[in-house]
Amino acid sequence: MIKLALVGSGNLAHHLYESILNLEEIQLVGVLGRNPETLASFDADLTTTDPKTLPAADLTIIAVSDDAIEAVSKKLQEKHGLLAHTSGAQTLNAIKGKRKAVCYPLQTFSKTRTVVFESIPFCLEAECEEDYELLERFCGLLTTRVVRMNSKDRKYLHLAAVYVNNFVNQLYQTAHEILEDRELPFDLLHPLILETAKKVMDNRPTEVQTGPAKRGDQGIIDAHLSIQSEANKELYTLLTQAIQNSQNT
Amino acid sequence: MIKLALVGSGNLAHHLYESILNLEEIQLVGVLGRNPETLASFDADLTTTDPKTLPAADLTIIAVSDDAIEAVSKKLQEKHGLLAHTSGAQTLNAIKGKRKAVCYPLQTFSKTRTVVFESIPFCLEAECEEDYELLERFCGLLTTRVVRMNSKDRKYLHLAAVYVNNFVNQLYQTAHEILEDRELPFDLLHPLILETAKKVMDNRPTEVQTGPAKRGDQGIIDAHLSIQSEANKELYTLLTQAIQNSQNT
Numbered sequence: 001m002i003k004l005a006l007v008g009s010g011n012l013a014h015h016l017y018e019s020i021l022n023l024e025e026i027q028l029v030g031v032l033g034r035n036p037e038t039l040a041s042f043d044a045d046l047t048t049t050d051p052k053t054l055p056a057a058d059l060t061i062i063a064v065s066d067d068a069i070e071a072v073s074k075k076l077q078e079k080h081g082l083l084a085h086t087s088g089a090q091t092l093n094a095i096k097g098k099r100k101a102v103c104y105p106l107q108t109f110s111k112t113r114t115v116v117f118e119s120i121p122f123c124l125e126a127e128c129e130e131d132y133e134l135l136e137r138f139c140g141l142l143t144t145r146v147v148r149m150n151s152k153d154r155k156y157l158h159l160a161a162v163y164v165n166n167f168v169n170q171l172y173q174t175a176h177e178i179l180e181d182r183e184l185p186f187d188l189l190h191p192l193i194l195e196t197a198k199k200v201m202d203n204r205p206t207e208v209q210t211g212p213a214k215r216g217d218q219g220i221i222d223a224h225l226s227i228q229s230e231a232n233k234e235l236y237t238l239l240t241q242a243i244q245n246s247q248n249t
Numbered sequence: 250m251i252k253l254a255l256v257g258s259g260n261l262a263h264h265l266y267e268s269i270l271n272l273e274e275i276q277l278v279g280v281l282g283r284n285p286e287t288l289a290s291f292d293a294d295l296t297t298t299d300p301k302t303l304p305a306a307d308l309t310i311i312a313v314s315d316d317a318i319e320a321v322s323k324k325l326q327e328k329h330g331l332l333a334h335t336s337g338a339q340t341l342n343a344i345k346g347k348r349k350a351v352c353y354p355l356q357t358f359s360k361t362r363t364v365v366f367e368s369i370p371f372c373l374e375a376e377c378e379e380d381y382e383l384l385e386r387f388c389g390l391l392t393t394r395v396v397r398m399n400s401k402d403r404k405y406l407h408l409a410a411v412y413v414n415n416f417v418n419q420l421y422q423t424a425h426e427i428l429e430d431r432e433l434p435f436d437l438l439h440p441l442i443l444e445t446a447k448k449v450m451d452n453r454p455t456e457v458q459t460g461p462a463k464r465g466d467q468g469i470i471d472a473h474l475s476i477q478s479e480a481n482k483e484l485y486t487l488l489t490q491a492i493q494n495s496q497n498t
């Protein structure tokens with residue numbers, strides 16, 4: 001049995017909370033948050049806004065925004081056991097003082113979407129072997145994919161995640177705006193969006209690339225440029241060049 | 250019963266061929282291609298490299314590359330019925346002479362992946378009502394989503410498709426290269442890639458955006474810039490700005 005405390009009341013904290021409640025091997029001892037409103041959706045017997053009243057735990061998961069990790073870790077005590085933040089971008093040392101760890105679930109979390117942790121990679125780091133094993137034991141209850149990773153590698157992984165998540169989503173948004181201007185429904189693109197994603201599950205992206213940039217079809221490229229806003233033209237040109245560079249290397 | 254001829258031997262032609270063979274309402278009368286080698290995977294009784302020997306049909310689907318549509322349509326005759334190309338980027342008038350139409354299936358096709366046409370939108374255009382109805386009847390056998398669309402709207406749709414397919418794939422490639430340089434496996438990103446795609450099935454992309462660009466977290470943005478190649482820095486900066494512009498409008 002692992003005694004676990006949870007810090008944070010955002011999307012990830014919520015999804016972890018829901019999953020932890022189903023685990024017999026975990027005893028959730030408390031949930032610490034700043035905001036009584038967002039804490040209201042957790043069991044009232046568990047929540048507190050005062051770090052001093054957060055019960056002792058073997059492991060405390062700090063699922064807060066990047067810039068709050070340092071401050072909140074300073075307020076936690078030795079009795080809160082191993083402190084693990086969940087950020088992809090912060091090093092182990094973002095946690096001040098006590099026993100430090102990182103537990104980074106590589107996924108995007110929204111309130112409205114169900115999360116199945118089972119297939120989500122958890123990237124773990126700790127200062128000593130004993131702490132790593134504790135963290136691994138906990139994460140192994142949530143997922144089938146636990147990966148040991150140092151802060152430097154995690155930084156690159158987080159960068160790559162920004163490309164396939166935030167930046168890809170921005171390209172979806174650009175397409176959304178192009179269609180909206182013509183009063184065309186975005187859901188026409190749904191099958192293409194899903195197939196494009198699924199294709200790279202089995203293939204290296206450059207190997208399945210298609211389209212005018214890859215073919216060097218300047219007629220189509222010029223036609224596309226002629227119907228875009230200045231800002232989109234710049235993006236279109238840069239991505240077209242990037243495709244052509246990737247194909248040539 | 251619709252008598253159908255097929256022109257082309259690429260990915261789309263192959264997938265259409267496979268699906269058409271299962272349709273009782275369609276009689277496939279012939280397959281025309283330039284290359285005997287790529288034609289070899291079709292039924293030999295149906296294939297020809299000579300347009301003159303392609304049998305008469307009610308409808309001829311021209312599934313060839315954009316720059317071959319004009320030339321091949323010139324070689325087809327009145328007996329080949331309604332000529333429909335399958336390009337998103339070419340207007341109706343890419344077909345020379347005879348009865349013209351467009352039948353654009355909005356999807357990316359690879360040899361190695363199974364295609365389920367049923368959920369793929371087919372964007373149709375024809376010069377007269379009778380021809381449109383014939384094309385609609387044919388496409389309605391393949392898909393549940395037939396959309397009437399003129400050449401101008403189709404051009405914008407094709408542009409949007411380049412963003413969510415070719416450009417998104419290039420971002421997957423960029424992430425692939427970032428991880429490869431650190432000897433980290435790309436499949437760590439698979440769940441994130443799929444979730445990012447699925448999220449926009451139910452939501453406007455800007456509404457589900459997350460990450461350092463959206464939060465305006467300049468510390469992380471600078472840290473990311475410091476570990477990238479010059480070419481990627483430019484792309485990163487432009488996409489970060491695009492996210493911030495989209496969030497502010």
